[in-house]
Amino acid sequence: MSRAEFLTRLKRGLAGLPATAIADIVADYEAHFADGLAAGRTEAEVASALGDPARLAREQRAEAGLKRWEEAKNPSAAAGAVFAVLGLGAIDILILLPILMGVLGALFGFFLAAVGIFVAGGVVFAAGPFAQLPGGPATAFLGGLGMMAGATSIGAVTTLVTIGLVNALVWYGRLHYRLLKPAIETQV
Secondary structure (H helix, E strand, C coil): CCHHHHHHHHHHHCECECHHHHHHHHHHHHHHHHHHHHCCCCHHHHHHHHCCHHHHHHHHHHHHHHHHHHHCCCHHHHHHHHHHHHCCCHHHHHHHHHHHHHHHHHHHHHHHHHHHHHHHHHHHHHHHHHCCCCCHHHHHHHHHHHHHHHHHHHHHHHHHHHHHHHHHHHHHHHHHHHHHHHHHHHHC
């Protein structure tokens, strides 16, 4: 494979990343070609040593998603990191995706429960003193406050667990890449 073909396939695989990131990655691989040619190797030998440009692009996209999560811990970056980890291997999708979907479904259920309990607590807090509930207005007022506080704590704990899950997936993705990279390189 020639340098131009390698870099074209690499750029195609990096589509969707910021232009500056693509330029930096392509410049790194152009430097690999320049160093290889200076050492007396052919373009085909350098391309073969670097590996499949599509695989390299997937790894670079995954690393960009993981860095984005580390810089900005928001839902969009979390989704990008999760999909970056899943994009590293087809086997992982078959094994990790069903487990991940179950855990994400449970976390989403906890978030919805926290919102529902908070709204119910607000109703009890606001309307309870006027509804002639047993225990009087003070009990309704404090019960509503307690429900809202409990819902807030459920939401906070669920958020912490979600952040921990995304961090664990990032760790898994990096470990996966470090363990599989030597095995892939020995086959090339």
